[in-house]
Amino acid sequence: MAFNVAFNALYLVLCTAFGAAEFGPAPRITWHLKETNLMHFHVSGISNYSTLLLSEEKDVLYVGAREAIFAVSSLNVAEKLHEAYWKVSDEKNNECAWKGKSKQTECLNYIRVIQPLNDKTLYVCGTNAFQPTCDYLNLTDFRLLGRNEDGKGRCPFDPAQSYISVMVDGELYSGTSFNFLGSEPIIFRHSSQSQLRTEYAVPWLNEPSFVYADVIRAPANNPEGDDDKVYFFFTEVSVEYEFFSKLLIPRVARVCKGDQGGLRTLQKKWTSFLKAKLICHSSENNLIFNVVSDVFILKHSDSSEPKIYGVFTSHLNNVGLSAVCAYNVSTVEEVFAKGKYMHSATVEQSNTKWVRYNGEVPKPRPGACINNEARAMNYTSSLNLPDMTLQFVKDHPLMDDSVSPVGNKPKLVLRDVIYTQIVVDRVKALDGNSYDIMFLSTDKGILHKAVSQDAEMRIIEEIVLFPHLQPVQTLLLSNKEGKRFIYAGSNTGVVQSPLAFCEKFTSCKDCILTRDPYCAWHPVKRSCVNILQDSTADGSLIQKLNGDASQCPDSAEIQKSMKHTVKSRSTVELKCSQKSKLANLVWQFSNKTLKAELPKYHLLEHALVIFNITDHDAGIYECVSQEEVGNIKVSQVLIKHVIELEKVPTTLKSTAHPYTQTEAKSQITTIPAKVLDFSTWKKTTAQILTSPVAFTSVSAKIQESTTPLTEMHSKVPEVQIEKAMYLTKPSDCSLLIFLVLLFGLLFMILLVYNCYKGFLPNWCLRIRTFLFSGKQKAPPDFPDCEQGVKENLVESKLTPSQYDDTQKIPHDTGYETELDYGNGTVPHTGKTDEDQPFDVKCDLKYADSDGD
Template sequence: MALILYEAVILFLGMATAFGPVPRITWEPREVHLVHFQEPEVFNYSTLLLNEDKDVLYVGAREVIFALNSLDISEKKHEVFWKVTEQQKTRCAEKGKSKQTECLNYVRVLQQQNDSLLYVCGTNAFQPVCDHLKVTSFELTGRNEDGKGRCPFDPAQSYTSVMVDGDLYSGTSYNFLGSEPIISRNSPQNPLRTEYAIPWLNEPHFVFSDVVRADPDNANEDDDKVYFFFTEVSVEYEFLSKLMIPRIARVCKGDQGGHRTLQKKWTSYLKARLLCSIPDKNLFFNIVNDIFILKTPDSKDSVIYGIFTPQLNNVGLSAVCAYNISTVEDVFAKGKYMQSTTVEQSHTKWLRYNGEIPRPRPGACINKEARAENFKTTLNLPDKTLQFAKDHPLMDDSVTPIGDRPRLIKRDVKYTQIVVDQVRALNGTLYDVMFISTDRGAVHKAISYKNGMHIIEETQLFPNFDPIQTLLLSSKKGQQYLYAGSNVGVVQSPVAFCDKHRTCVDCVLARDPYCAWNPHLSLCVDIFKESETQQDWIQNIGGNASSCTDDVRERSLQHTFKHGSTAELKCSQKSNLAQVVWKFKDDVLKVESPKYRLLEKALLIFNLSDGDSGVYQCLSEEKVKNQKFSQVLIKHVLELKKVHPHTPSPAQPTTRTEGNGEELKASVVTTQGSAVYTSTTPVVTIATSRIVTNPIFPNIMSTVAGIERSELVPEVPEKTLFLKSNDNSLLMSLFLFFFVLFLCLVAYNCYKGYLPDQCLKFRSAMSLGKKKPKADFSDCEQSVKETLVEPGSLMTQSGEHPKPAHDTGYETEADYGNGHVQHDEEHSQSYKEVKDKPFDVKCELKFADSDAEGD
């Protein structure tokens, strides 16, 4: 409960934070060139492996592995099916799993072991198995190695793996129930794993793993390091419910385990908290969803990018935090350790350890300093150091992000995967471009610079909004693609859509380091696809488009309308950060006026008159760093047809004329792109005295095709036209409906006796047709109840007093005290009389105040 209140408070405070930057442009799948791959009856394309030397993309799906052309993934090169037997499915179903979905083989590990073999593992109906796949023949070798500790049992369980020099490093669960998490190295020579202890791993959810190589030119470097990223239940913070903490763990590639202590276990295993929060808002992001390590030639300059969400994410917040790898190493090499202490008998509490630290430092790789002390391998480490490492795997210090805050915070979106590319712009500056996928099948392309974060574009990769499960980025400049895998297929997308920017201002305002404006070709080009670049190409990541010239080829459309109609002038712009401004005769239109209405992609002008003729310009105004940049998107030339006076001759038939006796020549203008097509109809005259236009249907106003008629219409008086134009049938129908409804209500209330006097007479007449009704039925009914006694029942055989009959006005069976019907002839005759005449009793019913007779 305390955790829930805590999370509610921090999320409430987080509501004050900004929604985050808005993607400047949103691309739909039909607007850009995307390549799709999907096979019938195949699902879960969640494992991707790219071999750029051979231009092959390997895809691991459910019960099948594909080899695709990485330059065009629609071209399938090879495939191999890897299915489970019916016997295995049956045994899996007996354990309570779904035979149709869970008890199949989901490919979860797909790693390049060498040039000729791929190492693959699958869930195999909850009996994980691993094998080798021959690259040339694309066949499985059939080794069927035990996959426990390398691949998850359950396809829904979290896992991660990375191949380092032929050895598979993995983080997954070691048993069927998923209750034994493990980080292991599967090596024939020296396999290692973590301890089965809560301080080492406490219900982790693995998301990523990768290796960071040591710099061979740096004499102080110690060893290659493999990093694991996961979210686990906290042991150091006390709450009534589980508090999740994002972690980074590290092991050394040269670790060989201990000699006596930690045999076949990691001696270099350490973990620390990844801190991603907004300090001034007290908002913490506790769940890590994905990690990407942007590696550089100097390993200390590598940057870790992570996607985080709050634990109770009911407001849809996502954050991207970046960490220097040097900061991580400082925490492991110089930070304080935490230790567990027992308080109140069974309660365990974790506190900072301030005692003496053994030498060599526990959890450290074998470095230059350790070798100087004659510790050549971890097998030579003293037991004191190994025991300390076993009892103190958790660091007290947290890994803080660059700038002590997230680089990007976005609301109403859940980020799932991230990859990062480092791009050198035309000015020589390096920019980190992030590609972040969402659970709605889209990818956000964002760039970080000194003044903040900018989302260049949003691309919808999957039209059905399927969540993206895997994201992969190629590194070949000029042939660089983004690959996304989901449950339904794989999509290949270019990293930039430079050719979609039509103008120089639009190209520069995109702030895309891949794109630049080529003034010689008047095109926005991908600088990495060009053989050479020139100095006069225009690119500005800050968004300053003042270098662009005004030689823009503006589209101009011509329209012809008639007086009193409504004009619809269309204008659409892609930038979500721009504002549309309309100008008429070089003056800004005030769309607040009742004459104009600004829609999302159009301008409506009502009741056109001579003063509305002219040139209308649609401009896009975008503000960047207090600078406003405008560009004309389209021009509309509006013209009204002139009307000429016309007097009909006696010899001519009567024609339709305008109210002022003027004829109208109709012109229809249709546009497609920048072309204008005009067709002129014969001159006709219009009989109506006024033209009634409907602004709800502006497309009708743009043409007068309805006026084109071959026959002449006789003149009709204005009053008749007015009556015809006002159809009263609807009003008459409504009147009749409510009148009939009123009569039904009156009849119903009258029949129920809710209405007095005359209504009662009407009811009696309808029921009997003979008796005269009384004025007040309720009083009569009471009198009958008190005095009316059934004939022949003044005294029953048992001597009981008779009960008054209850006449409700309906034909009912006789009411007897004992609940049984008598059968003697005398009573039968009297009952027949009563039944035939239900109101003909000894008391004569008169009016409301009369009494019953004869008692």
């Protein structure tokens, strides 16, 4: 047995090391903030909106934030109704800071508990600078009563610590930490009659992280006479086995509502506390999800069995995977009622600490609620249970059997997504079947809506809730008939979202293809409606969750059309946007599929680019969306683009108008001279210039004409005046002329500058010398300069200096003199003065330098 447990633990660590394929479905549609216009609630200077409580009877949503409690309308969270502030005193703030906590963040009052006590009072608790305190909020005037009860066991000390709470029949059940350091976890019940808690022992709770708590009522008139039970869900460090690091295990724990504690053993402690391991394992991909992030218990009004939905992540493989597993409550109850217990044991050469207990189990069964079987044995309360049963519960709170999910596999596994919260709604579709709709929030501020149908999990859509990709800290679902919303709280505010966006689908096929159980096509209104809100359909709504859109009327298809008039040899971009990520876009031209390839076509994500358009490219282009749903392929035209070529005016050709040069001249000479003013001359010239005839001696002929102007217009061939004006318009060449003049000016400036500096050939130097002839000095002759230097050196040697004792050091000429080589290894040959080298000191003046 020990070997099997150790093997399972090893498998838990190593099985996730194998590669995994692509996981999970992709969201079909993404709704961004600008598309949804969701309602937001936020108060300046207030943060951490992490506690939500909904009163469906009053249509009020209560929001607990940092040092503030708000009441907003549940129909529009942007409408604030009331507010109450609960701030920390300066004394407590300083005391908290003295203990080493942050004065600006940790040493404040974070509202962590908001639970209804009665119709007029809320029970609220806050961290209160690491001194948890509880108070009562009067809903009549929305003011705190100021009782300030000790909140230990009901509210955490540290705002970063996990916590859960639920109010059951006026009694508060909570899971949190009981001390300042957070080292004493506790599941606590606070009531005026009895206060119970868990045993402070590692087998009971070992560093738990609480995520959810709720009550499940026992069925009325059940044959076992069972009690109501409160379930707690958390992740804790394993006590069964350990390796080089702590191994996290997801747990479900249960206590009975009627538990009163033991009389001697387990005094003021739970006598019905048991816990078991939750299994969320994907055998197809060898992945185990061992951290539970959130849980939601779906309770049905038809008194059917509740179902538990849990969101899990993997602490072992760390590859960014999330999973959703569903459990039947009956499966959990069977583990607690009939499962084997575990007990502590020492096994040599093994990492296993706890093994299955195979010994005798005392009666009544340890951890069971007081039911008909216990009453038959004269045990009507936990206070009179035998010590043997209570001692067994104290030593064996952990069950050996695990809780397996429905279908023994996750309902959903998704990569690169970290789910934080979950709520589930059940809706009855038009086909008569009921579907569980899961709303899953992420650490990026996004909400996924998923549904399981025919063993297939689909993500219908994803909704962006917050603009800055912040984690969703709490999620709440409204079940009120006709007023159903999702409320999400984060560090910066609260967002209200509808359950569906049916009205955004403008065609019947779009409405059907979304396969949303909330949505159906209304053929009379010609719109997509929510079946829970539209009660005037009278059975005429169209809803096919298999994606079959064959029943959609053709008249319901609304097609957009765009017309493009382009020039020949130009480029045009045809845009087409598709919301569905599961559909493919296909372009059709003249009712034939277009093969979009370069160099003629370039296909973009949301557009088609056509290059070098000719007459053959004119026509109708259709953007078609094709989406496969099972074995059905649904196609619909999203938009039509009509391309027409711009009609370019052409000049008059001689073949069309066979006028001769003589006829043209005779027509021109019929223009009277007296009516040819400037405007007439300009217009007539433009008309004449466009005619393919000769224009020699036109002015002379015009002066001799006496024919009326109207007669001339009737004889002159019709030409395109606009085209002529376009050709003769001087502004068309203005840019070219400007560029030519600019480059010419720059060239002249560069030429003059180089000529001035002497960087150009001799002809430029001559011009420059001529311009600066009065200032330029003649360059010295190099041989004369050298001869002068020689004479000066000879005279300096023959003429004695007034400083005879000082030898004059000659200039460095670059040659090796007698003094130089005398100090070296070259022997002296005794040459005369005439053979010795001499220094040349001459100021050279170049022809291109400026003279002084």
